[in-house]
Amino acid sequence: MSEQPDVVIVGGGIAGASAACKLAAGGLSVVVLEKQEAYKDLVRGEWLAPWGIREARRLGVEDCFWDGGGWEIREWMTWDEAVADDEVEAVDMTGFIPGFGGPMAFPHHAVCELMSEQAVAAGARLEMAAAKITVTPGPRPVVSYGTPLGPRELRPRIVLGATGRGCTVGRQVGITMRNSMHHWGGGMMVEGMDGWPPDVQAMGTEGDVMFMVFPQGYGRARLYLNFPTVNKHRYRGPGGVDRFLAAYELKCLPDHGKAVTAATPAGPLSVWPSVSSVPEGPPLTEGVVLIGDEAGNADTVLGTGLSCALRDSRTVCDILLGSADWSPAAFAPYVEEREFRLERLDFGASIISRLHVEFGPAAVERRRRVRRLMARNFAAQVTGLLNMVAPEEVPEFGFSEFFAERLFRETA
Amino acid sequence: MMEKKTVHVNGVDLAYVDEGEGPPVVLLHGFPDSSYLWRNQIPALVEGGFRVIAPDLRGFGDSGKPQEVEAYGMQTIVNDVVALTMELGVRRPHLVGHDWGAAIAWMYAFLMPRRIDHLVALSVGHPGVFATPSIEQRAASWYMLFYQFPGVSEELLRRNGWRLFKEIMGRDGDHDRYLRDLARPGALTAGLNWYRANRSPASELRITRRFPPVLAPALGIWGAGDKALLEEGMAASGKFVKGPWRYERIEDAGHWLPLDAPDQVNKLLLGFLGTERPAHEERRPRRRL
Ligand SMILES: Cc1cc2nc3c(=O)[nH]c(=O)nc-3n(C[C@H](O)[C@H](O)[C@H](O)COP(=O)(O)OP(=O)(O)OC[C@H]3O[C@@H](n4cnc5c(N)ncnc54)[C@H](O)[C@@H]3O)c2cc1C
Numbered sequence: 001m002s003e004q005p006d007v008v009i010v011g012g013g014i015a016g017a018s019a020a021c022k023l024a025a026g027g028l029s030v031v032v033l034e035k036q037e038a039y040k041d042l043v044r045g046e047w048l049a050p051w052g053i054r055e056a057r058r059l060g061v062e063d064c065f066w067d068g069g070g071w072e073i074r075e076w077m078t079w080d081e082a083v084a085d086d087e088v089e090a091v092d093m094t095g096f097i098p099g100f101g102g103p104m105a106f107p108h109h110a111v112c113e114l115m116s117e118q119a120v121a122a123g124a125r126l127e128m129a130a131a132k133i134t135v136t137p138g139p140r141p142v143v144s145y146g147t148p149l150g151p152r153e154l155r156p157r158i159v160l161g162a163t164g165r166g167c168t169v170g171r172q173v174g175i176t177m178r179n180s181m182h183h184w185g186g187g188m189m190v191e192g193m194d195g196w197p198p199d200v201q202a203m204g205t206e207g208d209v210m211f212m213v214f215p216q217g218y219g220r221a222r223l224y225l226n227f228p229t230v231n232k233h234r235y236r237g238p239g240g241v242d243r244f245l246a247a248y249e250l251k252c253l254p255d256h257g258k259a260v261t262a263a264t265p266a267g268p269l270s271v272w273p274s275v276s277s278v279p280e281g282p283p284l285t286e287g288v289v290l291i292g293d294e295a296g297n298a299d300t301v302l303g304t305g306l307s308c309a310l311r312d313s314r315t316v317c318d319i320l321l322g323s324a325d326w327s328p329a330a331f332a333p334y335v336e337e338r339e340f341r342l343e344r345l346d347f348g349a350s351i352i353s354r355l356h357v358e359f360g361p362a363a364v365e366r367r368r369r370v371r372r373l374m375a376r377n378f379a380a381q382v383t384g385l386l387n388m389v390a391p392e393e394v395p396e397f398g399f400s401e402f403f404a405e406r407l408f409r410e411t412a
Numbered sequence: 413m414m415e416k417k418t419v420h421v422n423g424v425d426l427a428y429v430d431e432g433e434g435p436p437v438v439l440l441h442g443f444p445d446s447s448y449l450w451r452n453q454i455p456a457l458v459e460g461g462f463r464v465i466a467p468d469l470r471g472f473g474d475s476g477k478p479q480e481v482e483a484y485g486m487q488t489i490v491n492d493v494v495a496l497t498m499e500l501g502v503r504r505p506h507l508v509g510h511d512w513g514a515a516i517a518w519m520y521a522f523l524m525p526r527r528i529d530h531l532v533a534l535s536v537g538h539p540g541v542f543a544t545p546s547i548e549q550r551a552a553s554w555y556m557l558f559y560q561f562p563g564v565s566e567e568l569l570r571r572n573g574w575r576l577f578k579e580i581m582g583r584d585g586d587h588d589r590y591l592r593d594l595a596r597p598g599a600l601t602a603g604l605n606w607y608r609a610n611r612s613p614a615s616e617l618r619i620t621r622r623f624p625p626v627l628a629p630a631l632g633i634w635g636a637g638d639k640a641l642l643e644e645g646m647a648a649s650g651k652f653v654k655g656p657w658r659y660e661r662i663e664d665a666g667h668w669l670p671l672d673a674p675d676q677v678n679k680l681l682l683g684f685l686g687t688e689r690p691a692h693e694e695r696r697p698r699r700r701l
Contacts, residue, residue, distance in 0.1 A: 063591070063592075063595055065573070066573035066574055066591060067588075067591040067592050067595070069588070070573045071573070071575070071578070072572040072573050072575045094572075100572075101571070101572035101573075101575070102572070104573060217578060217579075218582065218583045
């Protein structure tokens, strides 16, 4: 006889593990299948927007973030080749949502581990090193997987697919994505960045890199680079790590970025094509609901994937805990809200990508003009709001073609 | 993890680890630790032929967490230790303390000279030295003042993901566990109450300078990287000890000696406990009528 839990969650990342916490706390029987043997640094998102922190609080998992090493960042310095030294501003990020401070940088895998522990403490079963997962949808879906001790089968009432961009569950149940790629990205954890102010994050563009620095306290920081596809081999192979760090030798940074270039790697370097995926239909089918990146994601440049994963988790858990009806129709509010949200985020991310992840003299000139436009007309900064507050809280006009048109035409 | 038991003594539930057989050693942790602090010492001492008793002091770990400041006076906590050892049938243990646990051990030693064998104080010196702290020590102890404001300190420490608390603690000790421990109901207030009951400016006024001498053989250990407690506190403690006194400085350790330098600490403990003889108790001159 196979085990018949209420819910099987495939993938124990931010989306899956947070859902497991909420559902187990709500009294459902939950099995989480995670492919890693132990949580390790996979180079995922580590910058959580204030609205994502609010989602985490609502899910009852906020403590896992802070205990796992979460660090509040307070200021955003606008270091960029298009910003003159005397125009560099410190943007205060602590006041976007009442009751919440600035965004948080955290070690992703440490937080996933704490969340999975919390889920287990609440009664969930966690199966690490789960391999070759297959999901057959239906009113009583079937999940089979391999363990070191042999194959296993589960027959839950519902499956949550939360395997991230790999879309392992989605592909098996016939949910297809429209993918697009604008640039490439890479990321690495560093330590020994003692010269960098711990309250300050930086995002900017110079030459052929768009750089991000998110401090995590105690001289540690998560670094991300975005760069044109033609450079996709630059940070790979022997010497890749050194070239990655050397890319932070930038005129726009204080001391030409010495605090970063002198830092020590503290995790793997990973380089990937930065893909956005929008599902071609609702991200669910009979007996299966997708959450997190697996349900579609905007370009990572916006830094909202984590917040979305948490929002998905909360919305879906509330439905599961609030009603006995788990048929696809019951998830209509989720599907609708998510579609609206992803549309906005995808739109905003494409604006940010075009503005900040395109390179060369024309792109620099455009960034200068956009800055001037924004200084003149505060409303033009609307896109900047999009990575601090929830998408539905950003004024409508920021998502009109008219706005984008204006932004790019007036600055072309 | 070692199994913990619980007893109700002195009006509070105390959880404790009790391992091994032989002469008893009581290990007292400080803020914001628990008996878990001693995980590297317990097996070594058991192996060395001691019975090791390591309580979670009141307010910490799995022990009771009264919420009133008055419940955390030093005398009360010394009484917890007395009551616990009596309950376990231990008459004259060695006492080893770290941080607040060291302060408790010192006090226990001079209040109850006949109920202690050897004394080992880690990081924190004799309260007599702290009765007249240097301005440098006061500056290093700034956080103790900050912890004094009921409700307010808690909120500021917790705010924005415990940001201030993280800055105060740095990456020392079991920094990655403390938040989880302090998130337990009432734990933060309980921990801060130790400071409120014993380190308020008002309590400084109450300190009397005369301390009975420590007769037990005493060993003080201080880590050169300790940012909270300066060396003067330990080095100058000898003058309050009438028994044999030894001071050891460990170069590459900070405040959390049991974690930073487990092997050296174990070696010092095993080489010291039970090796010396106490000073004789002074006969009080009979008062003439
Ligand atoms: C380099 C990079 C930088 C980013 N930066 C940010 C940022 O700063 N801020 C932000 O908000 N977002 C960022 N994102 C996006 C963010 O990381 C994701 O949106 C978020 O991690 C999605 O969470 P998830 O749980 O859906 O998927 P994932 O984090 O991908 O987790 C999926 C989990 O499922 C497991 N898994 C995968 N396949 C299987 C399988 N077949 N069987 C079992 N388990 C499986 C994985 O091991 C993993 O634990 C970034 C992404 C990348 C790649």
